[in-house]
Amino acid sequence: MLFKNTYNEFVKILAKPRSYLGIGALTLLILVILFAMKADGKSFISFVTASFEQTLSFNGNILNGNLIAFIILQMLIVHIPLLVSLVTGDLISGEAAMGTIRMLATKPISRSQIVLSKFIAGAVYTLILTIWLGFLALVVGKWLFGSGDLIVLNSDGLVILKEQDILWRYGCSFAVAYLALLTISTLSICLSVFAENSIGPIVTTMAIIILFTIIGSLDVSVFDSIKPFLFTTHMASWRSFFEDPVPWSTIRNSVVILLAHNVLLVGIALYKFNKKDITS
Amino acid sequence: MNETQIIKVQHLAKNFGSFQAVKDVSFTVNKGDVFGFLGPNGAGKSTTIRCMLSLIQANHGNIELFGKDLRKHRNEILARVGSIIEKPDFYRYLSAEKNLEIFARISGKDVSKKEIAGMLDFVGLNGRNKDKVSGFSHGMKQRLGIAQTLLHQPDLIVLDEPTTGLDPQGIVEIRNLILRLKTEQNKTVILSSHQLSEIELISNRMVIINKGQSIIEGDVKELLNAQEMVVQLEVSDLEQSMLVLTTSFPKAIGKKINERILEVQLEKQQVPSLNRLLIEAGVDIHSMEPKRKLEDFFMKIIQS
Numbered sequence: 251m252l253f254k255n256t257y258n259e260f261v262k263i264l265a266k267p268r269s270y271l272g273i274g275a276l277t278l279l280i281l282v283i284l285f286a287m288k289a290d291g292k293s294f295i296s297f298v299t300a301s302f303e304q305t306l307s308f309n310g311n312i313l314n315g316n317l318i319a320f321i322i323l324q325m326l327i328v329h330i331p332l333l334v335s336l337v338t339g340d341l342i343s344g345e346a347a348m349g350t351i352r353m354l355a356t357k358p359i360s361r362s363q364i365v366l367s368k369f370i371a372g373a374v375y376t377l378i379l380t381i382w383l384g385f386l387a388l389v390v391g392k393w394l395f396g397s398g399d400l401i402v403l404n405s406d407g408l409v410i411l412k413e414q415d416i417l418w419r420y421g422c423s424f425a426v427a428y429l430a431l432l433t434i435s436t437l438s439i440c441l442s443v444f445a446e447n448s449i450g451p452i453v454t455t456m457a458i459i460i461l462f463t464i465i466g467s468l469d470v471s472v473f474d475s476i477k478p479f480l481f482t483t484h485m486a487s488w489r490s491f492f493e494d495p496v497p498w499s500t501i502r503n504s505v506v507i508l509l510a511h512n513v514l515l516v517g518i519a520l521y522k523f524n525k526k527d528i529t530s
Numbered sequence: 531m532n533e534t535q536i537i538k539v540q541h542l543a544k545n546f547g548s549f550q551a552v553k554d555v556s557f558t559v560n561k562g563d564v565f566g567f568l569g570p571n572g573a574g575k576s577t578t579i580r581c582m583l584s585l586i587q588a589n590h591g592n593i594e595l596f597g598k599d600l601r602k603h604r605n606e607i608l609a610r611v612g613s614i615i616e617k618p619d620f621y622r623y624l625s626a627e628k629n630l631e632i633f634a635r636i637s638g639k640d641v642s643k644k645e646i647a648g649m650l651d652f653v654g655l656n657g658r659n660k661d662k663v664s665g666f667s668h669g670m671k672q673r674l675g676i677a678q679t680l681l682h683q684p685d686l687i688v689l690d691e692p693t694t695g696l697d698p699q700g701i702v703e704i705r706n707l708i709l710r711l712k713t714e715q716n717k718t719v720i721l722s723s724h725q726l727s728e729i730e731l732i733s734n735r736m737v738i739i740n741k742g743q744s745i746i747e748g749d750v751k752e753l754l755n756a757q758e759m760v761v762q763l764e765v766s767d768l769e770q771s772m773l774v775l776t777t778s779f780p781k782a783i784g785k786k787i788n789e790r791i792l793e794v795q796l797e798k799q800q801v802p803s804l805n806r807l808l809i810e811a812g813v814d815i816h817s818m819e820p821k822r823k824l825e826d827f828f829m830k831i832i833q834s
Contacts, residue, residue, distance in 0.1 A: 349619030358609035
């Protein structure tokens, strides 16, 4: 029954215009970045490398597909949660608003299975979005700008990664970025259980992300103890794969925190939905 | 539980915070019944039905369907039930056929595309299979709702206010559809309504609930055609009429409604005699309107 209802969820997601809105918006955003980089990428790069030019000499194709993919990931990781929650935040509350949740809950399928199918469908949608992001950023980026070594500027300075040492890093960073986006998907589905309309969970998800991001960026000691446990602190962990050496323990910690959030949020959603009186 | 009893609800109660939506509802539904669930708006009908379908968890009481406890055998029971609660809601962005496919997939039985097409034909939606539900009228959605309830060949069909919002033609169509379910498919149907006339036309048994309590349960014909009845008479001489009534029918109860109208409660077979005696006493009868006791009782409930 879980498999059958998950299939139903895919049918619904595929038929909803908002599902394509997210993918369309993502495509448009990436195309705009690619166009901007193609048109004026050299001045953008020289602005970044200007401070190093007195001590370093840059040769070769710096503005390559690997750097473009990195820039795109960095720029969009803030916006993609909105596109994810646009679809996942509607998965349960949208049914409540339409009244179809009544129809579902009177069928011989357990409430836990109804919720789990939503989580699975949300996870697959998020995966498709992440793969599409990776395809546009890396594959199209390389096609347009060619390949080359990757120069990354981080807090410790400039890191130069060899061309043949990059692909696995992207693979891992997309996996961790997916886990972060999955947490957003899980959060919005969990909030969706509590709501009777689609807008509430989407807005609340974004509000939580903004609030946690602000808390994470405030240099105030009172928040120091909670910062490591906020999922927003770990949303940019994908960047760690572009450090040399790779800080594996930091990444492992981030993965554990993000997984724990997912387990906790699924648990809350299951508990609440099983106890809920469906009066809509 | 008796083998013919499909539903047995005992002392059901449900609170929403401090509001007691259902206080004490008990009734039984037998196999093959078209069971009327009658009560004014806000009586607790929908809450009771939602409890029976496990949409809402009751605070007290027992619900048994097909001889099994709903809490322990939820999925097994729901596989044998088809329902529409208040109004059928569908995925507006999907076609009628796709909607039925979605609900069929989780109905607990394998339903083929041919069966779905047949069901759409049965409810009169043939040719609209591929149309999106967003373009359907309320009546069409209601018929699609009935198709959805019948897809998996349930033994019990629960219809909560199925004619609400329909035009007269739509009401007749739904009514005929329910009667076909009874006569052609021998289904057990629970039909909730706030209209006595609707229950009278379709149901063979019923329960009346009011303010969260079941008031009376029984055979519709017996309840509506009780031997004791109420007659309203518009007469030329009220005092003379009262005199005839008290002297000839000492057990009858007479009540003056106004200067010309007398309401009399007496046995059904005494009505012709009363009519004759009043005429013999020189009283002109301008109108005589029989009122059934249950109808009067139900009207009083609604008016209160």
